[in-house]
Amino acid sequence: MEKLISVNKIKDIPSGYLNTPIGLLLEYHNLDKPYDTYDRAQILVGMCMDNRKHLHIPDNFAFIIRSGGANLRYSEFKVSYAIGVGKVQHIVLIGHNNCGMVNLMARKNEFIEGLVNSAGWEKEKAEEHFHHYAPMFEIGNEIDFILSEAKRLRLRYPAIPIAPLFYRIEDNKLYFINEP
Numbered sequence: 256m257e258k259l260i261s262v263n264k265i266k267d268i269p270s271g272y273l274n275t276p277i278g279l280l281l282e283y284h285n286l287d288k289p290y291d292t293y294d295r296a297q298i299l300v301g302m303c304m305d306n307r308k309h310l311h312i313p314d315n316f317a318f319i320i321r322s323g324g325a326n327l328r329y330s331e332f333k334v335s336y337a338i339g340v341g342k343v344q345h346i347v348l349i350g351h352n353n354c355g356m357v358n359l360m361a362r363k364n365e366f367i368e369g370l371v372n373s374a375g376w377e378k379e380k381a382e383e384h385f386h387h388y389a390p391m392f393e394i395g396n397e398i399d400f401i402l403s404e405a406k407r408l409r410l411r412y413p414a415i416p417i418a419p420l421f422y423r424i425e426d427n428k429l430y431f432i433n434e435p
């Protein structure tokens with residue numbers, strides 16, 4: 256089964272998401288839909304902090320929480336705030352290929368040396384820091400992680416539609432992730 260669903264025309268958007276803020280996000284970003292005017296956020300976007308990604312969406316359209324790998328496990332209060340106070344009723348999680356939160360162990364030495372050389376940390380502190388946090392932030396695989404994170408958030412916020420999306424850094428387009 257193809258894991259990514261590309262969106263090159265409106266009909267490619269899964270019908271359940273059409274005419275919702277989730278479908279609109281795809282229309283703005285992928286299909287160059289002219290921007291509408293918003294005076295409040297319509298959607299919460301959870302996406303990676305990676306510098307290679309930029310969303311094409313109108314002002315005021317979205318709350319955006321950026322964190323390594325689009326991992327919202329440690330941002331739950333902000334998610335709840337966006338729903339409770341910000342009144343958004345839709346969430347998308349956007350993973351991307353080539354994510355730095357995959358296989359953190361491979362960058363352990365670079366991480367530690369970087370903190371020592373650039374931030375003035377002692378080597379021992381930097382090692383301890385890495386070993387404490389790396390297991391919390393490691394995502395394993397970009398697509399599987401987004402699917403599991405979407406499942407987790409659906410249990411937590413059962414009335415909120417949550418779509419798992421993928422950003423391909425080669426073409427800067429958003430894709431739906433096919434859910435098994």
Ligand SMILES: [Zn+2]
Pocket residue numbers: 303304305323324325351353354355356
């Ligand atoms: Zn990333």
